[in-house]
Amino acid sequence: MVLRIGIVGCGTAGQAAALFLARRGHRVTVFEQAPGLGPVGAGLLLQPTGVSVLGRLGLDQAILALASPVDSLLGTTHRGRRVLDLAYRDLREGLRGYGVQRAALSETLLRAMLAEEIRLEFGTTVCGVGPDGRTLMDAGGDAHGPFDLIVGADGARSRLRACFPGLVRRDRPYAWGAVWAICDDPDGRYEGVLRQVYRGTREMIGFLPSGRGAPDAPRRVSVFWSLPTREWPALLRRGVADWKRRVRSLTDAAEPLLEQIDSMDRLIFAPYRDTILRPSYRGRVVFLGDAGHSMSPQLGQGVNLALLDAAALSDALEGAASVGEALRVFDGARRRGTAFYQRASRWLTPVFQSGCDPLAWPRDALMGGCCRFGPTRRQALRWRWRG
Numbered sequence: 001m002v003l004r005i006g007i008v009g010c011g012t013a014g015q016a017a018a019l020f021l022a023r024r025g026h027r028v029t030v031f032e033q034a035p036g037l038g039p040v041g042a043g044l045l046l047q048p049t050g051v052s053v054l055g056r057l058g059l060d061q062a063i064l065a066l067a068s069p070v071d072s073l074l075g076t077t078h079r080g081r082r083v084l085d086l087a088y089r090d091l092r093e094g095l096r097g098y099g100v101q102r103a104a105l106s107e108t109l110l111r112a113m114l115a116e117e118i119r120l121e122f123g124t125t126v127c128g129v130g131p132d133g134r135t136l137m138d139a140g141g142d143a144h145g146p147f148d149l150i151v152g153a154d155g156a157r158s159r160l161r162a163c164f165p166g167l168v169r170r171d172r173p174y175a176w177g178a179v180w181a182i183c184d185d186p187d188g189r190y191e192g193v194l195r196q197v198y199r200g201t202r203e204m205i206g207f208l209p210s211g212r213g214a215p216d217a218p219r220r221v222s223v224f225w226s227l228p229t230r231e232w233p234a235l236l237r238r239g240v241a242d243w244k245r246r247v248r249s250l251t252d253a254a255e256p257l258l259e260q261i262d263s264m265d266r267l268i269f270a271p272y273r274d275t276i277l278r279p280s281y282r283g284r285v286v287f288l289g290d291a292g293h294s295m296s297p298q299l300g301q302g303v304n305l306a307l308l309d310a311a312a313l314s315d316a317l318e319g320a321a322s323v324g325e326a327l328r329v330f331d332g333a334r335r336r337g338t339a340f341y342q343r344a345s346r347w348l349t350p351v352f353q354s355g356c357d358p359l360a361w362p363r364d365a366l367m368g369g370c371c372r373f374g375p376t377r378r379q380a381l382r383w384r385w386r387g
């Protein structure tokens, strides 16, 4: 069957879904509120599962050419005690993750979309679904469609999801988020390792090698600073010198990056949400990526899950007798893996980001031990990096 499909959101989930579905011969239209895709966003850690989905789209080599390989995760306290020390190769020789700039991923996917017959409606904010369940209503009051299938890929604060309150089992903001900046790494000092430094649970800084925006562009690194959402306005008010002082009191590892951050305009705050839908569809509308299951990025899985969702939806439609049957199959295929990461990030996030410092003692004592002992080390690797 050839379906008319409307996709809301041109982030990773929407882009990958558009590519898979257009290549299966469906007639795809993508609605994106932004007027175009700009060079916005920090680095993302692509896990092997995400890379394999990009491989199915024939885009892995193009993206990996711009990415920085990440072989291990190293988390230490500010005193240098090892809390996390995990290497991909301990799971399988040759296995690695890749740090990539969000813009590089998005531009590569967009270029591939432009080579397909996909209709792109930039600058269109979708506000809801019409009473027939098949049309999309935009902010100007215009209706689009009808569609045989609507894909909600409009991110963590999905407006489309708000039209289906009966599906939402949980939708809460986390009290903590992260301030991030992306800086040059000319001598490759940050390459190879995703590094984090903690003091208790209240302070954390992370460095993710983030590859290049273009083949001849400089190599970059993303820096993440943990922060309670309510403290962001005060951090902005106190200014960049105060923030740098706090970073320097935690670690000197950020020094080359602090030199490049000359104002608070270089820092962006990203809040997180915890959203569960049961099931992930209603009628002809299905939710992918953060719209369907936003979570804290503690485990670095959001983009990977978005890619896996897109592939699973396309597979479910292949051979299904109806849209309803395909959505049931899709929901069954994705539910367990997604729920696992949501639970794990819900439990782990307060251990790294909360006002509860006593949680840091068992964390520092137990996690370091688990990372040294072969069987628990391999289990931790499987949990972190399976699909």
Ligand SMILES: Cc1cc2nc3c(=O)[nH]c(=O)nc-3n(C[C@H](O)[C@H](O)[C@H](O)COP(=O)(O)OP(=O)(O)OC[C@H]3O[C@@H](n4cnc5c(N)ncnc54)[C@H](O)[C@@H]3O)c2cc1C
Binding pocket: 008, 009, 010, 011, 012, 013, 014, 031, 032, 033, 034, 043, 044, 045, 046, 124, 125, 126, 127, 153, 154, 155, 156, 158, 159, 160, 178, 180, 224, 270, 271, 272, 288, 289, 290, 291, 297, 300, 301, 302, 303, 304, 305, 306
């Ligand atoms: C600080 C931070 C670090 C992260 N690090 C990682 C990491 O290392 N690895 C990883 O895998 N994940 C990471 N994530 C998570 C990852 O960024 C998300 O899970 C992923 O981007 C989700 O993709 P998406 O396509 O579902 O949503 P989005 O990327 O949010 O895309 C949604 C799109 O929909 C558009 N849109 C929204 N509303 C509307 C509307 N009403 N009408 C039309 N268009 C609309 C938006 O403009 C946007 O383009 C991180 C997240 C944060 C906050």
